[in-house]
Amino acid sequence: xxxxxxxxxxxxxxxRCVPQRLDFMMNGTIDGPVxxxxxxxxxxxxxxxxxxxxxxxxxxxxxxxxxxAADPELTVTDWDGVQQRVRAxxxxxxxxxxWTMTCPTCRDEFPQIVRQVQQFPADRIEWIAVNCDYDGxxxxxxxWYQPAIRTFLNQHRGxxxxxxxxxxxxxxxxxxxxxxxxxxxxxxxxxxxxxxxPTGEDEEFRLDEVLRFVDLRMGSGRQ
Numbered sequence: 214x215x216x217x218x219x220x221x222x223x224x225x226x227x228x229r230c231v232p233q234r235l236d237f238m239m240n241g242t243i244d245g246p247v248x249x250x251x252x253x254x255x256x257x258x259x260x261x262x263x264x265x266x267x268x269x270x271x272x273x274x275x276x277x278x279x280x281x282a283a284d285p286e287l288t289v290t291d292w293d294g295v296q297q298r299v300r301a302x303x304x305x306x307x308x309x310x311x312w313t314m315t316c317p318t319c320r321d322e323f324p325q326i327v328r329q330v331q332q333f334p335a336d337r338i339e340w341i342a343v344n345c346d347y348d349g350x351x352x353x354x355x356x357w358y359q360p361a362i363r364t365f366l367n368q369h370r371g372x373x374x375x376x377x378x379x380x381x382x383x384x385x386x387x388x389x390x391x392x393x394x395x396x397x398x399x400x401x402x403x404x405x406x407x408x409x410x411p412t413g414e415d416e417e418f419r420l421d422e423v424l425r426f427v428d429l430r431m432g433s434g435r436q
Contacts, residue, residue, distance in 0.1 A: 285366045287344070287375045289355045292385070295343055295376060299400055302339035306430045308423075309398040310342045313382065314361055316394045322420045327371030329424050337431055341374045345394065349381025397423045401430055 288294075299307050310326065312319035330340045346358040355377050366375060378385060386392070397410040408426060410418045 284363045285370065285373075285375050287359055287363060287366070287377055289377045289379050291379055292388070295341065295378070298339075298341055298374065298376070300404055303404040304402055305337055305339045306402055306427060307339045307341065307400040307404075308427055309400070310340065311345060311389075311391070311394050311396040311398075312342060313344065313346050313394050314358070314365060315346065319395045320365070322395060323365075323369045325420060327369050327373065330372050333427075333431065335372060338427070339374065340372070341376060344375070344377045345380075345382045345385055347377070347379060347381060349384065355379050395420075399423070399427055399430065 290298075295309060299309065312323075314320065326340070326342075330338065344358075344362055346362065347353075347355040359377070362377070380388070389396070392411075399407050399409070401407045407430060410416075410423050410426075
């Protein structure tokens with residue numbers, strides 16, 4: 214397949230060299246010419262390493278502007294599926310975050326969670342965000358809610374595993390004896406539940422308490 218750039222990349226060469234224009238065949242556009250300083254070009258018109266890297270960066274930027282990142286993976290499962298994921302991460306501290314789009318606190322906490330998880334070593338923690346928006350309405354299966362969920366997750370990308378529960382929300386709250394969302398289940402590296410936030414149906418807690426507890430379980434393994 215032949216790909217071409219709408220505007221060529223221009224390279225300014227030293228005075229003793231003949232100015233050259235390089236046309237890159239690629240799928241994308243570059244807004245205006247790109248000029249490299251004489252410092253970035255070696256004599257006789259041969260591109261030095263820094264110049265080649267700059268050209269590669271220009272090409273990748275043009276391609277990425279046409280190829281947006283894929284949506285975060287969002288897997289529909291039941292609570293047993295969530296527990297299987299916890300067991301598969303044995304050896305790590307695992308946090309299961311229960312959240313919904315209709316919960317303002319859940320949405321507000323997401324940016325902080327993404328930032329904090331990024332500070333933990335990847336080989337020591339697994340953070341599983343379980344969305345529970347499905348209400349059990351016959352003509353609105355879990356997939357019906359996914360466009361809005363994916364839009365939100367695209368705004369808060371991070372090192373999280375995203376699952377969506379196929380159990381109706383109110384049924385799940387009853388099964389887990391939860392009063393509302395958010396909720397957090399923290400599992401030790403041995404795979405056993407170390408603590409749930411809240412511990413009771415109506416207990417109040419703050420995200421900072423959850424993160425401190427996770428930090429302690431990991432032995433303060435922040436990077």
